Amino acid sequence: MADLLEEDLGTWRRTHYSVDINPNLNESEIIIMGWVSSIRDHGNIKFLTINDRFGHIQIALKKKDCSKAVLEKTEQIREHTSIAIKGKVKSEIKAPNGAEILPVEIKILSLARKASPFLIQSKKSVGIDTRLDLRALDLRRPFLQSLFNIRNTIMDSCREFLRKDGFMEVNTPKIIATATEGGAALFPIFYYEREAFLAQSPQLYKEQLTMAFENVFEIGPIFRAEPSRTNRHLSEATSIDVEKAFADYNDVMNLLERMLSYVVSKIQENNKPHLEYLNITLPDVALPFRRYRYSELIEMLQNAGESIKWGDDLAFQKLQKIQDAKVDSFYFIFDWPAAIKPFYVKPRSTVTNECESFDLMYKSLEISSGSTRVSRKEELVERMKKQGLNIGAFDYHLKVFDYGVPPHAGFGVGMERLIMSLCGVENIRDVVLYPRDIDRLSP
Amino acid sequence: MADLLEEDLGTWRRTHYSVDINPNLNESEIIIMGWVSSIRDHGNIKFLTINDRFGHIQIALKKKDCSKAVLEKTEQIREHTSIAIKGKVKSEIKAPNGAEILPVEIKILSLARKASPFLIQSKKSVGIDTRLDLRALDLRRPFLQSLFNIRNTIMDSCREFLRKDGFMEVNTPKIIATATEGGAALFPIFYYEREAFLAQSPQLYKEQLTMAFENVFEIGPIFRAEPSRTNRHLSEATSIDVEKAFADYNDVMNLLERMLSYVVSKIQENNKPHLEYLNITLPDVALPFRRYRYSELIEMLQNAGESIKWGDDLAFQKLQKIQDAKVDSFYFIFDWPAAIKPFYVKPRSTVTNECESFDLMYKSLEISSGSTRVSRKEELVERMKKQGLNIGAFDYHLKVFDYGVPPHAGFGVGMERLIMSLCGVENIRDVVLYPRDIDRLSP
Numbered sequence: 001m002a003d004l005l006e007e008d009l010g011t012w013r014r015t016h017y018s019v020d021i022n023p024n025l026n027e028s029e030i031i032i033m034g035w036v037s038s039i040r041d042h043g044n045i046k047f048l049t050i051n052d053r054f055g056h057i058q059i060a061l062k063k064k065d066c067s068k069a070v071l072e073k074t075e076q077i078r079e080h081t082s083i084a085i086k087g088k089v090k091s092e093i094k095a096p097n098g099a100e101i102l103p104v105e106i107k108i109l110s111l112a113r114k115a116s117p118f119l120i121q122s123k124k125s126v127g128i129d130t131r132l133d134l135r136a137l138d139l140r141r142p143f144l145q146s147l148f149n150i151r152n153t154i155m156d157s158c159r160e161f162l163r164k165d166g167f168m169e170v171n172t173p174k175i176i177a178t179a180t181e182g183g184a185a186l187f188p189i190f191y192y193e194r195e196a197f198l199a200q201s202p203q204l205y206k207e208q209l210t211m212a213f214e215n216v217f218e219i220g221p222i223f224r225a226e227p228s229r230t231n232r233h234l235s236e237a238t239s240i241d242v243e244k245a246f247a248d249y250n251d252v253m254n255l256l257e258r259m260l261s262y263v264v265s266k267i268q269e270n271n272k273p274h275l276e277y278l279n280i281t282l283p284d285v286a287l288p289f290r291r292y293r294y295s296e297l298i299e300m301l302q303n304a305g306e307s308i309k310w311g312d313d314l315a316f317q318k319l320q321k322i323q324d325a326k327v328d329s330f331y332f333i334f335d336w337p338a339a340i341k342p343f344y345v346k347p348r349s350t351v352t353n354e355c356e357s358f359d360l361m362y363k364s365l366e367i368s369s370g371s372t373r374v375s376r377k378e379e380l381v382e383r384m385k386k387q388g389l390n391i392g393a394f395d396y397h398l399k400v401f402d403y404g405v406p407p408h409a410g411f412g413v414g415m416e417r418l419i420m421s422l423c424g425v426e427n428i429r430d431v432v433l434y435p436r437d438i439d440r441l442s443p
Numbered sequence: 444m445a446d447l448l449e450e451d452l453g454t455w456r457r458t459h460y461s462v463d464i465n466p467n468l469n470e471s472e473i474i475i476m477g478w479v480s481s482i483r484d485h486g487n488i489k490f491l492t493i494n495d496r497f498g499h500i501q502i503a504l505k506k507k508d509c510s511k512a513v514l515e516k517t518e519q520i521r522e523h524t525s526i527a528i529k530g531k532v533k534s535e536i537k538a539p540n541g542a543e544i545l546p547v548e549i550k551i552l553s554l555a556r557k558a559s560p561f562l563i564q565s566k567k568s569v570g571i572d573t574r575l576d577l578r579a580l581d582l583r584r585p586f587l588q589s590l591f592n593i594r595n596t597i598m599d600s601c602r603e604f605l606r607k608d609g610f611m612e613v614n615t616p617k618i619i620a621t622a623t624e625g626g627a628a629l630f631p632i633f634y635y636e637r638e639a640f641l642a643q644s645p646q647l648y649k650e651q652l653t654m655a656f657e658n659v660f661e662i663g664p665i666f667r668a669e670p671s672r673t674n675r676h677l678s679e680a681t682s683i684d685v686e687k688a689f690a691d692y693n694d695v696m697n698l699l700e701r702m703l704s705y706v707v708s709k710i711q712e713n714n715k716p717h718l719e720y721l722n723i724t725l726p727d728v729a730l731p732f733r734r735y736r737y738s739e740l741i742e743m744l745q746n747a748g749e750s751i752k753w754g755d756d757l758a759f760q761k762l763q764k765i766q767d768a769k770v771d772s773f774y775f776i777f778d779w780p781a782a783i784k785p786f787y788v789k790p791r792s793t794v795t796n797e798c799e800s801f802d803l804m805y806k807s808l809e810i811s812s813g814s815t816r817v818s819r820k821e822e823l824v825e826r827m828k829k830q831g832l833n834i835g836a837f838d839y840h841l842k843v844f845d846y847g848v849p850p851h852a853g854f855g856v857g858m859e860r861l862i863m864s865l866c867g868v869e870n871i872r873d874v875v876l877y878p879r880d881i882d883r884l885s886p
Contacts, residue, residue, distance in 0.1 A: 212582035
């Protein structure tokens with residue numbers, strides 16, 4: 001390893017990004033920085049492609065014009081090397097941007113010491129485990145660059161939408177004392193001398209906070225000790241959690257569909273090159289989304305010959321049948337049986353074995369769950385007893401309901417599933433930087 | 444408990460917030476919602492104050508003008524009850540907003556079932572543990588409403604600043620395989636059949652990600668099994684983590700001070716009433732912040748008679764002496780001894796027992812730590828060996844450095860400590876919604 005070839009940044013700083021380079025800059029001296037994504041040697045001339053986070057630019061090394069120092073350095077470079085190039089822009093009709101760089105001086109900042117075990121350019125590449133083992137390198141692939149740039153727009157536009165709509169961003173604890181909502185399995189923690197758990201959602205906290213801040217949201221990690229190996233489940237995911245005071249489930253269904261419509265418009269505005277690279281058309285988000293009553297879907301499935309009865313959950317496989325029949329893009333399923341929704345979901349006043357709840361679906365994938373919540377203590381205790389929960393363990397939560405918790409409603413959106421549905425990605429691991437599941441805890 | 448008095452929201456929706464009410468609305472019919480913060484009965488007239496998230500408004504119940512239904516309902520109301528009021532605005536010079544509401548119809552949405560164990564109005568109130576046990580109620584206090592509205596501006600303006608500066612927001616895993624950086628004690632987790640830990644920071648992940656996305660930031664939870672009981676430490680905190688490719692510690696010191704200056708300008712713009720209520724003046728953030736070389740401060744302390752030598756850490760108590768001497772507001776301490784900074788901090792090329800590192804201080808409180816990072820594998824391994832770390836446990840991280848990790852620098856800011864410094868809060872527990880420490884795991 002030729003250590004001496006690697007240099008520090010020193011006083012060099014980037015003057016331009018790849019996308020800034022165009023024929024109008026002809027003859028300007030610039031400094032660009034990035035990593036080498038390809039090397040083509042044609043004898044008298046050698047081309048390097050340098051990638052930065054906005055794209056790539058061509059470096060042309062004409063052996064008769066280049067200094068010996070520059071030529072010697074380029075001998076050492078292999079793909080993925082981090083590099084800084086001081087050079088002159090030259091308009092060149094055959095170059096990708098209509099311009100290329102003729103290097104005057106090169107700094108090798110960080111040599112690649114090995115050849116990458118997978119190709120960067122292809123969309124499919126090798127098996128996901130090989131890629132995940134070297135995830136930071138994998139993330140240089142234009143396919144993932146496109147996905148994560150879109151993810152960035154989703155994060156940003158959700159926040160922007162919710163803030164404009166008067167929501168305050170909050171952070172609730174991820175370490176909790178009791179296995180709260182029931183349902184999902186939790187990860188236990190050694191908390192000093194006690195047992196604690198990782199929060200499966202901010203549910204009870206965001207509900208409490210409506211009494212102080214009315215409209216709150218949190219975008220943060222949630223943890224589920226998911227025992228299954230599927231393409232739709234993670235042990236650690238990002239959730240967009242929203243809760244609104246003085247509102248019911250219809251209000252928040254409207255809020256959610258407006259939010260998704262806003263997100264899609266922002267992706268269309270900000271991510272044109274990424275959508276083009278991925279070659280995808282975003283799903284239709286015309287408002288309002290279709291709304292199906294749960295009982296209506298059960299009937300639809302029964303008529304299609306499915307063995308299902310009122311009260312059953314609508315499993316992924318069942319929903320695929322519905323999708324084949326008539327539903328695509330986003331739609332709501334509302335008024336679920338009270339017995340299969342959590343204790344904090346408010347029963348309907350008229351049909352009490354149903355509850356004021358909804359799931360937002362994309363085809364057969366659940367993207368979000370929401371509901372009107374129970375805001376009165378006695379009703380909450382009653383619902384908890386019905387579901388066989390230990391009332392004592394919820395004392396820290398129930399006692400807040402002695403002090404006028406307002407009526408409220410909310411939902412949680414699975415960020416990863418939302419990206420999957422918008423970008424047509426099949427494996428949820430591809431849309432998380434460093435996925436965690438029953439088999440994977442590293443990198 | 445008179446259950447029948449509580450009503451559902453039904454078709455009622457808020458038409459105005461408290462701050463919208465003014466004499467120009469005289470005679471308009473409006474619906475406001477909120478919680479009752481005070482009740483004053485003067486015989487023929489009764490005043491209710493209704494608080495919502497923007498402020499409060501006065502409701503005047505004149506017994507001769509009110510319907511029997513309205514009067515009967517108000518008998519049941521105690522402070523903290525959640526309520527909706529349909530009424531007429533009446534301009535009233537003696538009312539706080541120059542207007543009050545004459546109620547036509549009232550819906551009691553959620554009765555307070557008990558009297559609050561502490562007063563809402565006072566800034567100091569009862570001991571923090573009593574308040575934390577009923578935190579959601581505590582958060583109705585104008586003191587905390589002000590603090591958390593300012594916190595919201597800090598969160599939002601940090602993100603806005605970093606996005607404008609070309610940073611991508613990322614989410615890195617909170618469940619990790621190895622006790623990474625050394626130093627802080629970690630919380631162990633049962634992860635399926637294995638042991639795992641809660642991440643003490645996104646450090647190594649954000650560094651890796653510079654090779655794919657160049658400039659990244661994360662605002663999220665960090666976890667430290669902090670054994671001490673102080674007013675400055677938490678077991679779960681929020682960290683603003685920033686990492687920038689092709690940059691060194693001077694670049695990110697400049698970035699950090701510009702970010703803080705932006706944040707303060709945004710608080711001044713958005714939080715006037717909160718600053719007034721708290722009666723605070725924000726610290727001076729004129730650029731550039733003062734910069735002290737570590738060795739210079741050691742000398743300063745030695746001259747002041749302190750028993751300290753080059754290589755020692757600058758403890759909180761020692762720094763208080765410096766503060767008394769000459770430093771206040773924000774300042775940097777840079778070029779720390781390499782031996783007391785983590786393995787990933789880059790030694791200075793000229794004075795190798797020092798490293799390219801800085802702490803941002805506010806008086807004697809550390810707000811942020813940052814540095815140029817080591818970007819070459821061999822140097823990283825050497826630093827790890829020097830610090831006695833198990834190289835094998837870092838294999839998942841080190842192997843990424845075979846593929847041209849660019850030079851990079853970054854910092855982490857403790858969100859809670861930043862709020863403490865900006866708002867003059869003494870106990871860190873006051874600036875977290877639901878604090879976690881060695882003694883507290885609930886609510």
